[in-house]
Amino acid sequence: MSLNKIFDVTGSGMSSQSVRLNTVASNIANADSVSTSANTVYKARKPVFAASMANMRAQNFGSTQEGVGVQVLGIVESDAPVQAKYLPDHPLADKDGMVYESNVNIMEEMADMISASRAYQMNIDVADNAKTLLLRTLSLGQ
């Protein structure tokens, strides 16, 4: 039954989109955090998605298709430049009076959030539809 596999596919899609939403939440929460040095300041985190092709193909060679689902390969920190501000009164200021702000771009995060939640909803719709089809199949002949 390939309809059962749809639940795996949409499940992996939902889980990776929720990882994305999670990183967005973390980034927005830490958007205003500052630090004494450019190395220790919070950097925007981004998940890296890839189609989970090789794994599933090895496990389930009989599958009629190439790739099944999405996987999160890892979460990388953005290497966008960190902003330095001259705030000598700040308790975290270094000896030159500089504090370093995180490189989170709020606009980018909001756009990412909308994209992630739309994709999440789409996956739910597909799973819901597959469920309807399966239920109809189960009641076949009645």
Next chain:
Amino acid sequence: MGACSWHVYCLISRITQMEGNKLALNIDNAFGVFPQALNVHENRAEVLANNLANETTPNFKSQDYDFRSFLKNDNAAMKTAKMLNTTDAQHINNSNNFMLEFLQYRTQVQPSLDGNTVDSDVESQQYADNSMRYMANLTFLTKKIQDLMLAINGGT
């Protein structure tokens, strides 16, 4: 590729021709093309669901079955596509896998920066279309079963 240009019943009737009718009466023939049609729709639903799940995956290429090229192929070509020779019990039988031959990458309408070719509007429309066809098949199959039941029970 033409998205709505395929007609599953032509396709199925050719598959049934290929299989040959070994028994005069078997349950597959009694149900006509519909069981295999359900199979085709299930496979297609899986491919489309995978496209939608990978909507935001960089470099993911959207796929779909190209049934037009399937129908253009003659029976002999389809036979070789379907019947891969297996000379050992451990060889993987590809009898359910012949549709893989017709899995093609979708032509993109709007290019995206990250190399992803999934157009979620196209995919969800195709998915809805496919599930509607699946439902129609289920309805036909239900009617077939009811006909058989009527023949068995004699309308009592």
